Amino acid sequence: MEEIWMNACRKLEISDDIARTWYEKIRRKMVQGSGRFYHNWDELLLRKKDYLDEMSSPSATILFAVFFQYYEFDGKRNCVEKNCEAFQEFCSEAGLKDENIIKLTKKLLGDESIDTLPGYDEEINLLQDLDLLVLGSPPEEYNRYRELLRKEYSHLDDASYKKMRLKVLETFLMIPTIFATNDFQSKFEETARKNIIKEIEELKN
Structure with missing residues (x-):
């Protein structure tokens, strides 16, 4: 998963230091979070790796959504807002200013305040299929x-x-x-x- 993440970040000219820092931050969050019996790094995220590897060029928005979709997880409540906030924090630190990528990723993460964007239907279908593997x-x-x-x-x-x-x-x-x-x-x-x-x-x- 690290190679997939780093390649996506490099295409957007995000520095390796920031990309690697956030990769480890996400991994630790999904490994250490209490109550994550299934929605964690090993059970959920790594399950998607083979299919992301098979894709010739997965979009940055799909990859970012996969990594941040369960950054925060709580079986008792919706964590969409917190996950969008974490993604926005990553964008700020990474200097990512592409509004299309930012808005589409947040829409994929569940931000209903964002209007449907070009490419959304195709990407949400893929994201949901990966989640239902x-x-x-x-x-x-x-x-x-x-x-x-x-x-x-x-x-x-x-x-x-x-x-x-x-x-x-x-x-x-x-x-x-x-x-x-x-x-x-x-x-x-x-x-x-x-x-x-x-x-x-x-x-x-």
Whole structure:
């Protein structure tokens, strides 16, 4: 992931010192954060590495969104504002003044105050597919994900968690495709639906 991050920063003429400092800052934040059983560096971010590597030239906005999407994470509350603030702090220190990159990244991070920008629809589809990769993982990996996710919502009793989780899973099955991009659909859609159907059955038992 370091090489991916550094290459993106170099293309924007961000100094290696600042880029490397922020890479380590993000990594430490996602490793050390309390309550990050799944939404952490190893379980979530590194899962996306192979697919970012395969992309011939991933955009800076996608990469920045991937790195800052869960910079702050709390299962009890929305952290969009804090993550946008962290990204803005990075931009300030890095001297990044490209408003298109800054606004599009913040929009991808969930800032609803920003109007939809050119390229947003395509990039949000890819960002969301990267985030949903785990749904199409082999059964043993999926079961691990389920266990770790449940720990992140330990503040909920079993009945409340099951109700919330069932709502999410059943919504996935109601839409025509879970994954928005053709590549992810062909690779993961079938397995994802099987995993979700099995989890729903177990939650209802």
